[in-house]
Amino acid sequence: MRRIILSTESGADLPEDLAQTYDIQVVPMHIIMDGKDYLDGSLPVEDIYDYYDRTKSIPTTTATNVYEYQEFFASIREKFPDCIMIHIGYTSKASSSFQNALIAAEEIEDIFLIDALNVTGGLAAIVLYAAQLLEKEPGIEPEHLVEKVESVVPKSRLAFIPGSLEFLKAGGRVSNMASLIGGLLKIKPCIELKDGKLMSTKRYRGKMSGATEKLFHDYLTEFNIDREQLYFIYSIGLEESVKEQMNEAAKKNGFQHVRWIQAGGMISTHSGPGGFGVAGLER
Structure with a gap:
C-alpha cells in the first residue's frame, strides 16, 4: 500500500x-520587505510590524x-x-x-x-x-x-476582522475594498471567503472585544458549523482578554475542541496586528 x-x-x-x-x-x-525577499516563516511576524512602524510602508507578498x-x-x-x-x-x-x-x-x-x-x-x-x-x-x-x-471545500467557512485596515487596504486582495474607504478609522469590517474571493460582508463598530462577539454570533447564525472542531485565528497583538472571551463563547455554543492558530507572515501582512478570525466546517 x-x-x-x-x-x-x-x-x-x-x-x-x-x-x-x-x-x-x-x-x-x-514576503517582500525593504527590497528583500523573505520566505514566509523565516522571519518573526513582529519584524513586519516593526518595519511598518519605522517606514510607514507595508511589505508585499x-x-x-x-x-x-x-x-x-x-x-x-x-x-x-x-x-x-x-x-x-x-x-x-x-x-x-x-x-x-x-x-x-x-x-x-x-x-x-x-x-x-x-x-x-x-x-x-x-x-x-x-x-x-x-x-x-x-x-x-x-x-x-x-x-x-x-x-468539504465549499463547507469550510472563514470570517475575520483585520487588525488594521491600512494593512488590508495595502494588500489589495479584498474584492470590494473600495466600499470601505471613507471610514477606515471608524469601522471593523468582517472579511469572508465567497467563492474563493475575499469579500467585506459586514461592518462592526466599537472595540475589538465587542466586534469579535458580534462576528462570532453572526458566523454561527449564518453557518451550521460542526461542533467537533473550531479554529480561532489571531494575529500578534490581539488582547488576551479577547481570547479568553472567545474561548468562553465557544464553550457556551457547544464546541468540543477549539484550536487557536497564529497568523503567519503572509496573512499578517494583509491583516495587520491584533486581528481575529474564526474557521470551521459546516455539517
Missing part, C-alpha cells in the same frame, strides 16, 4: 505541531513560483519514495500560487491538486480534515480521499 502525503502552503497557517504529527509538507510563500513547486514536490518524493501526493492549495482567486503548482505538477506522476478556495484557518481546516480522515482510514484510495476533501 502506497503512502499518501499531504501538502499545502504557508498561507494555511498550519500549526507546526500538527504539520509534524501528520507529516504535512508546507511550502513557503514570500508573492506566491510560491513554479520552480519552487518543482523543487518542493521533488523533495517530497525524495523524502517519501513511491508516495502519492495530494496538494491542498491556497485559493486561486487571491494568488497565482495554485496555478503555479498546477504547472509544476504537469510532468509529475501520482499527484493530485485541490484548490481549497480558502486561506489561513479556512485552508487549515480542510488540510486537517484530510489528515484526520487519512489517519482513520489509512488504506483509503487516493481518488476517494480527493473526492472527500473536494466535498
Whole structure:
C-alpha cells in the first residue's frame, strides 16, 4: 500500500505541531520587505510590524513560483519514495500560487491538486480534515480521499476582522475594498471567503472585544458549523482578554475542541496586528 502525503502552503497557517504529527509538507510563500525577499516563516511576524512602524510602508507578498513547486514536490518524493501526493492549495482567486503548482505538477506522476478556495484557518481546516480522515482510514484510495476533501471545500467557512485596515487596504486582495474607504478609522469590517474571493460582508463598530462577539454570533447564525472542531485565528497583538472571551463563547455554543492558530507572515501582512478570525466546517 502506497503512502499518501499531504501538502499545502504557508498561507494555511498550519500549526507546526500538527504539520509534524501528520507529516504535512508546507511550502513557503514570500514576503517582500525593504527590497528583500523573505520566505514566509523565516522571519518573526513582529519584524513586519516593526518595519511598518519605522517606514510607514507595508511589505508585499508573492506566491510560491513554479520552480519552487518543482523543487518542493521533488523533495517530497525524495523524502517519501513511491508516495502519492495530494496538494491542498491556497485559493486561486487571491494568488497565482495554485496555478503555479498546477504547472509544476504537469510532468509529475501520482499527484493530485485541490484548490481549497480558502486561506489561513479556512485552508487549515480542510488540510486537517484530510489528515484526520487519512489517519482513520489509512488504506483509503487516493481518488476517494480527493473526492472527500473536494466535498468539504465549499463547507469550510472563514470570517475575520483585520487588525488594521491600512494593512488590508495595502494588500489589495479584498474584492470590494473600495466600499470601505471613507471610514477606515471608524469601522471593523468582517472579511469572508465567497467563492474563493475575499469579500467585506459586514461592518462592526466599537472595540475589538465587542466586534469579535458580534462576528462570532453572526458566523454561527449564518453557518451550521460542526461542533467537533473550531479554529480561532489571531494575529500578534490581539488582547488576551479577547481570547479568553472567545474561548468562553465557544464553550457556551457547544464546541468540543477549539484550536487557536497564529497568523503567519503572509496573512499578517494583509491583516495587520491584533486581528481575529474564526474557521470551521459546516455539517
